[in-house]
Amino acid sequence: MAGTNGDENVKVALIQMSVSDDPDANLERALKLIDESARKGAQIVCLPELFRSRYFCQSEDADNFSLAETIPGKTTEMLSKTAKRNGVVLIAGIFEKRTRGLYHNSAVVIDADGSLLGTYRKMHIPDDPHFYEKFYFTPGDTGFKVYATKYGKIGVLICWDQWYPEAARIATLMGAQIIFYPTAIGSLPGEEKSAEGMRSAWETVQRGHGIANGVFIASVNRVGKEGTLDFWGSSFVSGPFGEVVAKAGATRDEIVMARCNLHEIDVVRHEWPFLRDRRIDAYKGISSRFIDEKD
Amino acid sequence: MAGTNGDENVKVALIQMSVSDDPDANLERALKLIDESARKGAQIVCLPELFRSRYFCQSEDADNFSLAETIPGKTTEMLSKTAKRNGVVLIAGIFEKRTRGLYHNSAVVIDADGSLLGTYRKMHIPDDPHFYEKFYFTPGDTGFKVYATKYGKIGVLICWDQWYPEAARIATLMGAQIIFYPTAIGSLPGEEKSAEGMRSAWETVQRGHGIANGVFIASVNRVGKEGTLDFWGSSFVSGPFGEVVAKAGATRDEIVMARCNLHEIDVVRHEWPFLRDRRIDAYKGISSRFIDEKD
Numbered sequence: 372m373a374g375t376n377g378d379e380n381v382k383v384a385l386i387q388m389s390v391s392d393d394p395d396a397n398l399e400r401a402l403k404l405i406d407e408s409a410r411k412g413a414q415i416v417c418l419p420e421l422f423r424s425r426y427f428c429q430s431e432d433a434d435n436f437s438l439a440e441t442i443p444g445k446t447t448e449m450l451s452k453t454a455k456r457n458g459v460v461l462i463a464g465i466f467e468k469r470t471r472g473l474y475h476n477s478a479v480v481i482d483a484d485g486s487l488l489g490t491y492r493k494m495h496i497p498d499d500p501h502f503y504e505k506f507y508f509t510p511g512d513t514g515f516k517v518y519a520t521k522y523g524k525i526g527v528l529i530c531w532d533q534w535y536p537e538a539a540r541i542a543t544l545m546g547a548q549i550i551f552y553p554t555a556i557g558s559l560p561g562e563e564k565s566a567e568g569m570r571s572a573w574e575t576v577q578r579g580h581g582i583a584n585g586v587f588i589a590s591v592n593r594v595g596k597e598g599t600l601d602f603w604g605s606s607f608v609s610g611p612f613g614e615v616v617a618k619a620g621a622t623r624d625e626i627v628m629a630r631c632n633l634h635e636i637d638v639v640r641h642e643w644p645f646l647r648d649r650r651i652d653a654y655k656g657i658s659s660r661f662i663d664e665k666d
Numbered sequence: 667m668a669g670t671n672g673d674e675n676v677k678v679a680l681i682q683m684s685v686s687d688d689p690d691a692n693l694e695r696a697l698k699l700i701d702e703s704a705r706k707g708a709q710i711v712c713l714p715e716l717f718r719s720r721y722f723c724q725s726e727d728a729d730n731f732s733l734a735e736t737i738p739g740k741t742t743e744m745l746s747k748t749a750k751r752n753g754v755v756l757i758a759g760i761f762e763k764r765t766r767g768l769y770h771n772s773a774v775v776i777d778a779d780g781s782l783l784g785t786y787r788k789m790h791i792p793d794d795p796h797f798y799e800k801f802y803f804t805p806g807d808t809g810f811k812v813y814a815t816k817y818g819k820i821g822v823l824i825c826w827d828q829w830y831p832e833a834a835r836i837a838t839l840m841g842a843q844i845i846f847y848p849t850a851i852g853s854l855p856g857e858e859k860s861a862e863g864m865r866s867a868w869e870t871v872q873r874g875h876g877i878a879n880g881v882f883i884a885s886v887n888r889v890g891k892e893g894t895l896d897f898w899g900s901s902f903v904s905g906p907f908g909e910v911v912a913k914a915g916a917t918r919d920e921i922v923m924a925r926c927n928l929h930e931i932d933v934v935r936h937e938w939p940f941l942r943d944r945r946i947d948a949y950k951g952i953s954s955r956f957i958d959e960k961d
């Protein structure tokens with residue numbers, strides 16, 4: 372863990388990558404990009420959601436369940452070796468087979484010594500045209516999670532989770548200092564709102580979580596056209612004041628490197644002490660589906 | 667109430683104003699600006715937080731309690747007449763004397779027929795150098811509120827509330843379609859983060875609430891230098907997709923006019939159905955102060 376004298380730098384790398392139709396080639400490439408990130412000084416490296424395969428949720432096809440794997444399994448073994456060799460913390464999205472007929476959209480966290488710290492199972496599952504995730508993934512049943520890694524306590528949430536302020540808030544209350552969002556988001560041709568408007572909303576809502584909670588946000592998306600979907604990249608890291616500190620483009624493979632000084636969280640929370648004034652006596656409505664009018 | 671055929675326009679006016687040291691002159695001026703907003707077609711008009719007086723919370727001085735007034739009282743009577751005469755809904759920030767020695771930072775909602783629909787008492791009370799609100803205001807004890815006005819169901823929150831995603835979420839779950847934030851926010855000389863960075867964070871977190879909830883946001887701030895504080899204006903309205911639809915500058919008195927088509931809320935929520943997928947079984951941590959590690 373870094374010192375507490377005002378310099379608590381953590382170097383984060385987000386691997387924004389395109390994904391081929393060969394899961395083994397994708398894994399091999401991801402491992403090389405982790406090596407490259409480590410050479411550049413990264414201490415925590417995050418891969419996108421479901422990085423081993425094309426985004427298969429564009430159709431409902433039971434054959435795609437063959438892409439799933441157990442945790443631990445081949446992917447986590449390879450990631451563990453790579454984490455240990457480089458001394459980096461890894462976060463990676465995995466299509467998890469928990470048992471026969473029970474699958475999750477998961478992310479593993481591997482510590483810098485190669486040990487598997489845990490598995491987060493995506494809590495909010497979308498289902499929209501070309502994002503038929505409810506067919507494949509059972510919503511997570513183990514709640515929100517944070518992980519005490521060698522380089523700081525981090526939260527891990529996945530894609531659709533990023534639209535939910537509750538998820539970021541709970542991760543913060545559990546002690547997360549950086550919240551990672553492995554993501555696969557893109558646009559369809561002819562959508563009502565432009566891809567640019569969507570990208571902007573996507574970034575804004577996450578930066579908003581960062582501001583409301585005084586935490587770093589690190590969000591990594593894939594790029595490239597797959598079937599009908601155009602994944603828009605734009606992976607970014609924002610600070611506890613909401614400022615974007617590093618950002619990728621919309622189309623190319625890139626490693627986004629960012630230095631996160633965790634001490635800034637103290638500075639920002641002292642200036643704007645939101646956590647001090649929360650009205651925890653008055654939030655129980657959050658657990659309602661809707662608060663219907665009384666007659 | 668407007669129709670449901672895709673055209674459910676509501677015209678909103680935010681009165682961004684500077685405030686003199688004469689409460690009666692401020693009220694008179696506010697009433698004129700409401701008339702002017704109505705002439706421009708406004709249906710819902712919102713005044714800033716504590717609009718009748720200078721921002722007295724820059725020091726802790728018991729003499730300032732003499733600025734408080736009852737609800738109903740002179741200000742609400744004058745506002746009611748103006749609302750009725752113009753057929754507009756009004757939202758206005760009032761320093762409320764609830765009884766001797768018990769004061770709130772409140773906002774009243776007056777319907778287009780002049781009737782007082784209710785009083786919201788600010789739930790989150792800040793206390794920072796030159797914002798000594800905890801000296802003056804007891805935190806609201808009546809929870810979050812929405813109001814079914816002639817022109818739509820609205821939520822009303824006040825200033826510091828705007829940093830809390832819980833408040834915007836609960837207002838949404840209670841049916842708010844537009845959330846109004848009467849505000850008094852500004853910067854001090856020599857602050858660590860620039861006024862521009864703060865304004866940006868302030869706008870971003872609120873637009874984020876709008877996106878996460880699929881609601882319109884209408885936030886109105888005062889302008890001008892008062893004592894040490896420089897109030898930065900920048901009042902704005904954003905849509906349910908987070909896009910800024912109208913915005914004032916940082917220094918001048920302005921009436922911000924915006925057309926809010928409430929039908930857009932359906933459109934946006936159909937495209938990104940966040941409310942459908944909330945994990946209300948998993949949010950109970952929100953009611954914790956902090957979720958301490960178990961040993």
